[in-house]
Amino acid sequence: MAATGAAQATPAQPFLLLDGAKMAAYKTAYKRGGKQETQQVKSLLGQADQALEHELYTITTKTKLPPSGDKHDFMSQAPYFWPDPNKPDGKPYIQKDGLVNPEAKAMKDDANLAGVCKDVKTLALAYYFSGDAKYATKASQQLRTFFLDPATRMNPNLNFGQGIPGTTDGRSYGIIQTRHLVEIPEALALLDGSTSVDAKLISGLKTWFGQYMEWLTTSKLGQAEGNNKNNHGTFYDLQVVDFALFVGNKALARRTIESQTLPRVTVQFAPDGSQPLELDRTRPWNYTSMNLQGWVQLAVLARHVGIDLWNYSTPDGRGLRKAVTWLQPYLLREKQLERADVTPTSNETALMLYQRAAQEYSSLNASQILALYPDFQAAPWAI
Known part of the structure; x- marks a missing residue:
């Protein structure tokens, strides 16, 4: 897809998870009026139109600060841990596997991170199929706000993910909450040709992802997650491999x-x-x-x-x-x-x-x- 009106050519980003040839073939079928393709893209554009109305995601609007005192640090609570009814203050919390504590849902950093990843990919797909710059503009605004702008960016660490009240401020298990980040490189590939995606944005995102990858592979929590045997280990590998590529x-x-x-x-x-x-x-x-x-x-x-x-x-x-x-x-x-x-x-x-x-x-x-x-x-x- 050729860039139009860009002052400086931006290197095309390759697909990592998506199949570029299949995407191009699907786009061709859509342009030709294929019934299934038209139906799915119409639904996609409807979702993208909704995403255009969403506020810019950030984790810096939370009222409760993480232990670091820095609102730019991601913070979440272990979803399956509940107050102990036998303790006056409920601490330390006890596990009820599979049952989500509403307290955890009330902490919005996880939802905001998942939301920016979902919206950016949806908007990028809408741009890919429609060529309408409004989708790319919104996607780039979301990316800059969440990852790059000094006032609103997320710090590239997960020191305080899935904490357990009364036990720990953060656990390795929280790292699974960043698995949605693999959508971002795909979105950049879909946005190829947009004037909203310049070399500075791509460079900034690669720097952020490189720093987070460094934290994943060198921090105590990151290494612990890599040693987990179940799905947590799987999604740790997925993130490291994707970000490395x-x-x-x-x-x-x-x-x-x-x-x-x-x-x-x-x-x-x-x-x-x-x-x-x-x-x-x-x-x-x-x-x-x-x-x-x-x-x-x-x-x-x-x-x-x-x-x-x-x-x-x-x-x-x-x-x-x-x-x-x-x-x-x-x-x-x-x-x-x-x-x-x-x-x-x-x-x-x-x-x-x-x-x-x-x-x-x-x-x-x-x-x-x-x-x-x-x-x-x-x-x-x-x-």
Whole structure:
């Protein structure tokens, strides 16, 4: 997509998770009036129009300061921890796995971070398909406000994520709340050609992501998250690999996959493809689907450094192929999990990753499964 009216050409940003060729083909089909493409893009533009009305996201509007006293530091509370009814002040809080404490939801840094990532990608997609500069303008305003402007930027650390009242100010587990940041490099690729996205914005974002990546890989909390065995470890790897590729550090991306991601296969997957660590949770279907989505994204990223995670297998047959295939009887409604999730869930994530994996594994026969879910329509920008 050629830049128009830009004073200085901005280097094009590559897609990391999205398939540029598939996106271009979908755009062509949309321009030609394809029924499904028109329907999905119309829905997307409606969401983008709503995003145009949103206020600029920031974490600096919170009234309760983190322990550092710096409102620019991200702060959140562990969602599954509640006041102890046997203690006068309720502290230290106790865990109720899968049940979200409203106190945690009242702290908005997590929602604001997720919101800026979602809106920026939605706006970038709207610009990609429509060419309307208003979407790119809003996306760039959101990016500058949240990551770069001195008065409103988030500091590139997660020292105070998922704290537990009475126990700790911050835990490694909070790092999973920044998993949405992988949407930002994709958004910049979609915004290619916009005069709102200049070299200074891209350079500033790469600096911020590079600093956060440094914190992830060197801080005590970051290293602890990397050592977590379940989905937290998966999404830690995903972030490090994605951010490393974004800032041009392919060596770190490759090293992370080789030294951390590949060994996780034996830890997380049973020979039959099940995920014991996730099935042991109070929301087994939610966590099984969520974790597999992280693995599918890692498999896409791994190809950028010449690693075929899609077809990697341990000597006893554990691997991503088996893990995705394990979903089949459940999506076909032939089996049910022994334990239902304690809170309502859906098949959307499982269907999305299953459809993406079917591009790699023809044996998955995604069309048979998707026929059972006529309301599900996966777009090429969903992964």
